[in-house]
């Protein structure tokens with residue numbers, strides 16, 4: 001019977017199905033939603049990430065000694081701190097004066113010395129030792145088999161994105177793992193024909209103690225606060241076993257399984273970040289879950305997860321040969337062959353990671369989402385506000401996961417008190433501001449090194465997400481809630497912009513263009529500090545424009561609105577350099593790194609909305625030249641950003657080339673985590689958003705289907721994607737041409753759809769009018785329209 005199967009994957013499915021009646025054979029569509037491997041993970045970046053927005057598990061699938069990395073999204077060391085530096089404000093007038101005189105080098109010297117945060121800041125990436133803190137691993141759960149069944153001839157390790165369940169199968173064993181969306185616990189199911197004898201422990205590199213007894217293994221401790229003599233965050237993790245047979249006992253620091261054929265391990269965690277009664281919470285979660293059968297735990301989890309995951313479907317066509325390759329082979333081959341379903345898999349994986357690393361009432365996903373395997377996570381696993389945290393949220397709205405914007409909204413609102421102190425202390429300014437690095441302790445001061453830490457538009461950029469969420473939801477109650485925060489961000493700039501002497505434009509000063517540097521004119525002296533970087537101008541312009549529009553919608557603050565509108569006119573316009581590219585700075589400085597990973601001055605193209613093919617084609621052309629100069633390389637997230645840029649430019653084949661660059665072993669690990677390197681999740685989310693941008697755009701006042709379709713995806717369909725105005729849309733195309741479009745108004749409103757130029761006949765259903773290459777429909781919530789398009 002086995003011989004009937006031509007490839008290992010189908011064969012392994014059969015083995016899994018045979019062993020465990022709970023697991024039904026996957027359909028083709030579901031197989032397409034699988035990451036799979038034929039060997040255990042040898043490094044963490046091969047392990048499979050599971051999460052429910054709060055707790056995380058990453059099993060390595062080892063048969064004799066399995067290590068499962070544990071996480072809790074709130075587990076941060078450090079503590080709130082006063083990061084005021086009284087010298088900064090004292091030196092600010094001099095720094096500004098030097099910038100106005102064109103002495104950026106001297107301004108920078110003063111900045112290095114005085115315009116930095118008080119204290120150690122992020123400790124140059126050693127946050128675990130200072131009050132800034134660091135996102136940390138919770139530890140590891142280790143299953144040590146006494147007499148392991150290491151027959152790995154049919155080894156199959158997989159992640160099923162349609163269920164958020166990972167599994168490890170062999171001929172005789174089957175393990176399943178998930179982080180329950182319904183019961184808020186981690187679940188590990190071990191099954192073995194032969195019987196399991198194993199010792200199970202929970203460990204952590206530091207600051208933990210474990211006890212066993214009362215039917216539980218308990219690990220607890222407190223992290224460093226960064227302040228001597230003061231404890232930081234407390235956590236507790238618990239593990240219990242529900243065996244079908246055999247025996248389980250708890251001794252010393254271990255749980256011991258003897259002759260067990262099926263057992264469910266239930267893991268819970270809590271910290272005092274969100275629960276003062278974290279010890280009781282971790283216990284009650286465990287006790288509630290252990291009353292349920294494995295079948296019920298699993299089905300409850302799958303149902304809850306699917307409520308979000310199944311909102312969107314995407315198919316980009318198949319490459320039959322590639323479909324039968326394991327994930328590592330597909331990744332290696334993606335640059336050389338067209339494997340459209342792998343691109344679709346990557347898109348779905350991004351949605352999966354987003355759903356798994358965000359819970360609407362907790363923290364936003366950090367630099368690593370919620371997955372970390374060390375105490376000192378790279379860049380402290382923090383919230384970087386000059387691209388990274390924002391990129392993590394790019395797919396949220398279009399992928400129909402709007403409620404997952406909430407943690408970012410709450411995080412931003414919570415920055416305001418600290419940001420108000422920062423604005424006053426450093427700039428003697430009104431309102432609030434945030435710079436480049438932040439954490440759950442609301443750090444808003446400049447970073448410890450001005451070359452990257454001086455940008456003060458971090459808060460302004462966060463406010464762009466407020467507005468985007470509004471555009472997609474049209475929820476004016478929510479808009480009224482965030483309006484004061486947007487207004488406060490405006491107040492900061494209104495009171496801190498200065499007039500530059502040449503054109504009398506109003507500019508931010510001091511600042512940088514993240515994290516690039518340039519040569520002082522006529523010299524080889526490299527500096528980063530400047531005034532009015534293009535990105536700052538764009539962020540401030542959008543912030544003022546959006547806030548002014550919000551004030552109109554909320555019918556409030558007429559005179560403040562006038563102030564915003566008149567100030568916008570005095571911001572520097574975009575400038576195209578003699579070389580045809582968009583200028584990154586006020587002057588056409590020569591950049592020290594022409595291929596620098598940040599392409600901050602194209603913020604206005606994406607994620608911003610100031611540069612567009614219809615309104616500013618000449619600036620789009622300048623963006624194209626800018627990207628040509630910058631090149632197609634860069635860190636993972638930089639490549640991901642460039643997919644979005646090229647999609648907005650409308651060049652699908654070039655966007656696809658960047659997707660190939662991103663989906664290469666250089667920028668993507670075997671578990672499809674994005675590689676900066678090291679692992680940084682922003683590239684996953686930026687890549688997902690990039691694919692969405694290739695298929696659907698709605699930022700320019702109308703909805704455009706397939707605005708940047710590459711030749712490699714001639715057929716496909718999607719459904720459930722969202723547009724601005726709160727429409728839910730589907731699209732089907734063949735031979736690169738749209739055949740059918742549907743739109744359902746989730747909120748009442750008028751929707752305008754750009755018709756493709758090749759349409760010769762359009763059949764409509766619902767209340768649609770066609771004119772001037774556009775379809776327009778005014779719909780009440782719940783109403784739908786459909787367009788069937790015949791191409792020439």
Ligand code: FUC
Nearest residue numbers: 367379384388515635676
């Ligand atoms: C920004 C980037 C780096 C890195 C860091 C976490 O500062 O310039 O490349 O992604 O964030």
